[in-house]
Amino acid sequence: MNKALNHEGLEAFQELVKGVKPLTQDKQHFGTPLPAKVVRQELAPKLAVQHYFSDTFQPLLPSDGPMRWRAEHADKQELKRLRRGDYPPDLILDLHGMRQTEAKLELAALLEACIREQCQCCCVMHGYGTGILKQQLPLWLAQHPKVKAFHQAPKEWGGDAALLVLVDIGDQPFRR
Template sequence: MRTKRMSSGNDDDDKALFRDAVQVDKRIRHDTIETAPRKKTQLQRRAERHERQQQTAEFEFSTRYQAHFPAGPLRFVADGQSPYLAKQLRRGDYSPELMLDLHGLTQAQARSELVAMIRAAQRQHIDCCAIMHGHGQGILRENLPHWLVQHPAVRAFHQAPAEWGGDAAILVLIQHELNATDAG
């Protein structure tokens, strides 16, 4: 048992008494607190999942689907869109902001590039794209419209005016992708 000493007013005695009264048995080695990582909100998780799906999923065009196009210049307007869009494309009211050249590509490569172009146009909020299919043997020229009508983001397309490639190109209007910042 410890006994109390009477302080005679000396600071050294007070310090000694304090040290005796407060004996530290264990030193504190780690004095920082690690916080648990913040939990993501449901909206953040959904946005991340959607982004992963967009990056990994690729739109698959059917190679067997054959759309019916009216006689005359190649044109198409998706359901629910103004039929006036085809006329605007024909007159050159829309200038392409993005161009895709399919010359020399196989059909599989062309389909893959087409999906990538549509996705890039959606992310960058680009309305109009030009796709150069060329003349060649006419394989891409024949198949490209059938692929385009299958994609839900294609609003309309028309054979390009002469300044954008004429009958060797197609102008396409793309529907923008809605994301969390657009919706709210």
């Protein structure tokens, strides 16, 4: 009996769709698949390094005294507060033993993390060593648009083997 009902239903369906023409698909859309979120997060610092940090750019930095720099749009008092240690660093990056390419990637990741985590100040420890990172780090930091200022760190944060960096995180209502 079940087969008889099924057969009648099939005939009724065929009667209903007797004059219908099937649609032809004339276009195929094959987009490139988007990378997973984890892959995009891993690639973000590498893209930032290529976009922001150049080894040929030479900003105007002081030749005497402690290493310091302030962006044109930043307040002069910000650099003074940074020098005095009014901004304790929320994140600390230790670049000891890294090559320049590795240090660039880590620096870009640190700045992205500061922006994402709403950290206004961070400390980058470059160490003494041969002085390559000590020389290159200010050149890279001066190129990043979100860096407001940096100054040689006070003794408690590394002294002349580290820099305190002030990051522009925007005017967020939950800003520290």
